[in-house]
Amino acid sequence: MTNLPRSIFREDAVRRYLEGREKSILPRLVSPRTFIYLWLLLGLLSVSSLIAWFTKVPMYASGKAIVVRLSNQRIVVATFFEPQHLASLRKTKKLFLNFDVRGVGGASRNENRKSHSMITVEPEIISPDTIQKRFVLNSQTAQQITRPSAVAIAQLEPIPENLSAAAYLGSVGHAKAEVGSQRIISVLPLIGQFFEQ
Numbered sequence: 001m002t003n004l005p006r007s008i009f010r011e012d013a014v015r016r017y018l019e020g021r022e023k024s025i026l027p028r029l030v031s032p033r034t035f036i037y038l039w040l041l042l043g044l045l046s047v048s049s050l051i052a053w054f055t056k057v058p059m060y061a062s063g064k065a066i067v068v069r070l071s072n073q074r075i076v077v078a079t080f081f082e083p084q085h086l087a088s089l090r091k092t093k094k095l096f097l098n099f100d101v102r103g104v105g106g107a108s109r110n111e112n113r114k115s116h117s118m119i120t121v122e123p124e125i126i127s128p129d130t131i132q133k134r135f136v137l138n139s140q141t142a143q144q145i146t147r148p149s150a151v152a153i154a155q156l157e158p159i160p161e162n163l164s165a166a167a168y169l170g171s172v173g174h175a176k177a178e179v180g181s182q183r184i185i186s187v188l189p190l191i192g193q194f195f196e197q
Contacts, residue, residue, distance in 0.1 A: 049185070051184070052183065052184040052185040052188065053183060053184075053185050054183075055183070055184050056181040056182060056183055056184070057181060057182060057183075057184055057187070058178045058180070058181050059178070059179055059180045059181060059182055060096075060176045060177065060178055060179065061081050061082065061085040061088065061089075061176065061177050061179045062081075062174065062175070062176055063079050063080050063081035063082070063085075063149070063174075063175045063176075063177070064079065064080045064144050064145065064172065064173075064174070064175065065077050065078070065079045065080075065095075065097050065098075065099070065154075065172070065173040065174060065175040066078050066079075066080075066135070066137065066141055066144065066145075066170070066171070066172050066173075067099075067156060067165075067168045067169055067170060067171040068135040068136070068137070068169070068170075069135075069136065069166075069169060070135075070153075075156055075165040075166060075168070075169065076119065076153050076154065076155065076156055077095075077097060077116065077153070077154045077155070077156050077173075077175075078131075078135055078151060078152075078153055079095055079097075079151070079152045079153070079154060079175040079177070080131070080144075080145050080149035080150070080151055080175075081149060081150045081151075081152070081175070081177065082147075082149070082150065083125045083148055083149065083150055085150050085177070085179050086121070086124075086125060086150035088177070088179035088180055089121045089150055089152050089177055089179070090121050092118065092177050092178050092179065093117070093118055094115040094116065094117065094118060094177075094178070095115065095116050095118055095152060095154045095175055095176070095177050096114070096115055096116070096175065096176040096177070097114070097116050097154065097173055097174070097175050098173055098174045098175075098176075099168075099171055099172075099173030099174075116154040116155050116156075116157065117154065117155045118152055118153070118154050119153045119154060119155060120152070120153050121150070121151070121152045121153075122150070122151040122152070122153075125148045125149065125150055126148065126149060126150075126151050127148050128142070128145045128146060128147065128148065128149075131145050131149065131151070132145070137170075138170065141170050141172060144172055152175075152177065154175075156168065
């Protein structure tokens with residue numbers, strides 16, 4: 001009887017080694033916990049993208065606001081916007097006014113703007129010369145309006161009880177009007193340019 005050379009490995013270890021070689025083992029690149037976190041992150045990104053796609057935020061046009069007296073002696077706020085906003089101004093009902101002095105428009109510069117009811121929107125673009133003559137602006141106030149403008153007239157309210165509306169004639173402030181809306185996704189840097197309407 002011939003004796004086979006005896007292995008230095010135990011039979012049990014050799015068997016496990018051979019069984020392990022037969023199984024295909026994939027490398028463990030990601031732990032199960034990390035894999036779950038990645039799926040959660042993908043879900044949050046998807047939900048955020050849907051919200052950004054469907055949610056709309058208002059767009060505002062900025063302009064000048066001047067307290068003026070109309071021909072019927074009524075004191076109002078005339079607001080002047082860029083000509084391209086004329087069609088949008090006809091659709092909006094509210095203006096947001098902010099004057100540097102307390103009382104006019106109901107807010108100081110540090111407080112929130114208050115909305116004012118719009119009385120009317122002029123049907124066409126008006127030149128600076130026509131604006132100066134129509135609203136009887138002095139030369140200093142007229143310098144605020146240097147280009148053709150879309151004009152909207154708003155209520156002057158609220159004003160303090162101890163002052164008359166005439167005390168505010170010629171006051172210059174800032175006006176904002178909602179001129180449309182856009183999707184949140186179009187505001188995002190880099191990718192927003194692909195989603196502009």
